Amino acid sequence: MDSITGFKKRSSKPFPANVPGSKSFTNRALILAAHQIGKTKVHNALICDDTKYLSKALSAFNGLNVTQDGNSFMVERSGETIGAPEEPIYLGAAGTPVRFMLSFCASAKGQTLVTGNERLSERPMKDILDAFDTAGIEYECKGEAGYLPVLVTGGPAKTADWKINGEVSSQFTSSLIIHASQQHDKPKVSVEVLNYLVSRPYVNMTLEMMDKIGLKVTEPEANHFEITPGRSSASDIHVEIDASGMSYILTAAVLTQTTVEINGISKKSAQGDVGLVSIYEEMGCKVEEKDNGIVFTGAPISGITVDMEKMPDVAPSLAVAAVAASDPVKITNIANLRVKECDRISACCDELKRLGVEVEEGDDWMKIYPAKTLKPVQVKTYDDHRIAMAFSLLGLISEGISVEEPECVTKSFPDFWKEMQRFVDFHQSA
DSSP: OOOOOOOOOSSSSSSEEOOOOOOHHHHHHHHHHSSEEEEEEEEOOOOOOHOOOHHHHTTTTTTEEEEEEEEEEEEEEEEOBBBBBSEEEEEETTTTHHHHHHHTTTTTEEEEEEEEEEEHSOOOOOHHHHHHHHHHOEEEEEESTTTSEEEEEESSOOOOOOEEEESHHHHHHHHHHHHHOOTTTTSSEEEESSSSSSHHHHHHHHHHHHTTTOEEEEEETTTTEEEEEOOOOEEEEEEEHHHHHHHHHHHHHHHHOEEEEESOOTTTOOGGGGGGHHHHHHHTOOEETTTTTEEEEEEOOOOOOEEEEEEGGGGHHHHHHHHHHHOOOOEOOOOOGGHHHHHHHHHHHHHHHHTTTOEETTTTEEEEEOOSOOOOEEETTTTHHHHHHHHHGGTTTTTTEEEGGGGGGTTOOHHHHHHHHHHHHHTTTO
């Protein structure tokens, strides 16, 4: 399936959406579980390309084993010490896992070589490697400095005062904070974020999950974290549904002006991407909060200028919805979209232009103008799951729109095409 077709009529009833577990929370849960001795079950995990790569990588360490059971992972660690894998760890295009894995490798006895595909090897790792220098963690770049492949030598960090540049990716900060919690030879470890910390909600997600399993982190000053090392004894870690994946259900409701019901999340979620709910609400949609979820009703939307620095992954979803707005939509402060699976600013703007939409593009912003009609084209996805899912939604309102490389959605939402077909069938059977 490479397109969403057949949407001809609307049901007045809410569509009961099935949204998988959060990719961001699942990756964090796997790393945290791998630091715990004994068995830890990760519930409602997202089973996708990224989490499969990470679980396989963790299983390669001597003394660790990760198995999948339905939508859960069981992580088993045999003792205090784990050994480095005998073979290099390959993480494909998995950006979040590699950032957590680089720090995790420093906790294993021996040397671990971390690699990825061509695109992952183009994504900068300099910030976390510079942080390793402040911590006294040994590593060696086997290719260009600051990029994969990287050989990490395990062992206790030589210092307890670590510094990290926060301007490129918050995942580096989260990775360091988790690793700091495993410095058992130190009473405390300090992680100081230099410059601006982008995507702060993702760090909040890390802190929330650590707090739930009993790992202590304080923030005496803004973006200066004090970590008390320790091991959690939690046998279960529960994963919230994915706010990024939810964005496609919300956008489908916006484009079709229908109602969806999404359980397992609230507007108060630590996931920054849940902020799209409030943006759509400000643009004219209706939101009703329940005890265990959200009822969201799409409506004619107005234009808006919005800073999406704290929710960059859902910017493509808003860019697609913008074609149906009454006035232009300007999305700002999204520079880090240029170093994702593809340059998502250029990808969005280029593909909208091919569809006949007027757009403007800057270094860290894009402006989308309303479009009365769309051209029938096959959208280039650049092998980026978020471009594929967001742009496919335009098939709900315009015929002849399909996407290249539809299988790339398995990176974060393996059942996306089934869910969207279920959405169409639900309305057509009304």
